[in-house]
Amino acid sequence: MEKKTSFRSFDSIRSKKKIAPIKHAAKPKKSSHKNWSWLILLLVPVFVFLSLLCVSKVVDKVKVAQMFRSGRYLVLFQNNAELRPSGGFIGSFAVIEFRNFTIKKIDFNSNITKLDKAYVADHSVPAPAPLGQIASGNWAMRDSNFAVSFPEAAQKVEWFYSQETGDSVDGVISINASVLRDFLKITGPMTLSDPAVTIDSGNFFTELTNQIENEYFDSTENQQTNEPKEILKTMMPEVLKRALSINKIKLYEFVYVSFKEKQIQFFSNDPAIEQSIKDLGLGGEVKDFDKDYLQVNVANIGGSKSSQNINENLEYEVINQNGLMMSDLTITRKHIGTGVWPDGVNRSWVKVLVPKNTILKSADLDGSDITAKVESGEEAGKTYFASWVITKPQTTSVLHLNYQLPISPENYAVLLQKQSGNCGDLVRVLLNNNLLYNGVLNSDTVVK
Known part of the structure; x- marks a missing residue:
């Protein structure tokens, strides 16, 4: 009979550790432009939530904040309009390096397909049977979050990342696209000048897909650059500005819901930190239950x-x-x-x-x-x-x-x-x- 685990929520956990502000971000290795501002916005809920952990007397029992002391973390942007077992299709990702609770470096990759194509050209990893029809039998990073349990999926993503880049990371953070859509429900629609489009919570998935997969490639220059998620760079400074001006109670509620609904998940290779992640309900694991x-x-x-x-x-x-x-x-x-x-x-x-x-x-x-x-x-x-x-x-x-x-x-x-x-x-x-x-x-x- 399986042992029942604690379902203690993260609601009442606090911490006395402060996370330092971002000092600078390095130029991305994988793209020629500084297309990482969207990522900072998506991490705002994470940092805000961890800041809210600041008043608890059980800080010594909470190891999650140690993820941000030092190390390199893979951040996945998952599109849950194309649902996958541990979230959504991996459209892009970044690697963030922390030192002393400060972001020291961000490397952003806005076209995971290019990385995968280079890998499968010389390697053949059999894909799980259901993926066979779209992966042509070859498994790569964009489809690697196929395990139901997030810790297992995260480790597989890490493995492909290491195989495809030669680098390693200390853990994984996944953020589903619906986090940004739901954020727009709070802030209201956003009108951009280039491209000329209005994006709101109702058309978020459709319009971004249209801009990324259709409108972007109308330009010959864009076809050569092949970085279709440029629209994220265009819209995110305004989104970040709105995030910083939101009523703190509304922001807390937004963060709380994002974690509770598993739209943001954590994984750490450090066993002690990973156990605390699970205890807080942030790990996305398949839980033991004796009934x-x-x-x-x-x-x-x-x-x-x-x-x-x-x-x-x-x-x-x-x-x-x-x-x-x-x-x-x-x-x-x-x-x-x-x-x-x-x-x-x-x-x-x-x-x-x-x-x-x-x-x-x-x-x-x-x-x-x-x-x-x-x-x-x-x-x-x-x-x-x-x-x-x-x-x-x-x-x-x-x-x-x-x-x-x-x-x-x-x-x-x-x-x-x-x-x-x-x-x-x-x-x-x-x-x-x-x-x-x-x-x-x-x-x-x-x-x-």
Whole structure:
């Protein structure tokens, strides 16, 4: 039987360490312009939150702030409009070097594809089977965050980064694009002059994708430079200005929600720091739990930027049948998009994590029996059942699983874990026809 871990939140943790202001940033190794200002904004929530740790009497027990004493950290910008198991597709990244709680150097890479292409030209790393259709059998850094548990995903990203650059890092920070979108909900729309476009929380994903993948390449000079995320450099000084002028209470609430919903995650190679990250609820790991467990984890693979247009509902019912705990899980995925680019058909590898040694009894997709087609296996100490679910715009897909749990009926409880990058499923949990939970799953939740 697995040991139950503490779910102590980061709510009440404080620290007396102050983080020094940024003194300077080095020129990026990977691009010819100083295209790193967006990153500083995205790290503002991290630094602000750590500053809020400043008044706690348990500072000696908190090691997380030590991440920023010294070391090199890989910061991933993950686009969760293209959902991946530990957040979103890695569109770009940076490496930040800290010394004495001060940022000494920032190297920004705005085109991960160029780095990956150079690597796969001379190396062949077999990709996980679901990625095969887009990776042509060759795995590289942009697709490497494919593990459900963030610590495992982070270590794989580190490995590819080391292989592709020859450098090493001390840890990983991931930030999902929805953090910036939600920030614009607070500040309001932003109008740029070059390019001439207004970006707000409603058109954030669509307009940025359009500017990066279409408008940018209308220029012959841009085609030669091939740094399509230049728009981030253009917009971020204004965003940073707004961040510094926000009401502190609103900023705290924004930071709190970003961490609680796993839109920002940490990993450290230092075991003591990593344990504290997990204790604070910042690590994105698959948690141990000695009763029932459920996580629905989705990887958008070749499904365009359609993930934000999928409304997912979970109906989970557990029945005690003469001492056997039987579960019925229904996953309803409604595509509310139009199909107009960058939206499209959502092609997702849906993985359901359940307690180890759970036995699948039956499965159907849109009314058709797929029991024999469901992939079963183990990951992160759990059993999983996985299947492709392909949903066209303005249609609904329904995946239904029936399985036997390896738990006793006494003192029933279930840990519901939320996927990073997911913006909240509507979940209903029933036990023997009695409703236990009905709400939006915005964070890991124990239901009993």
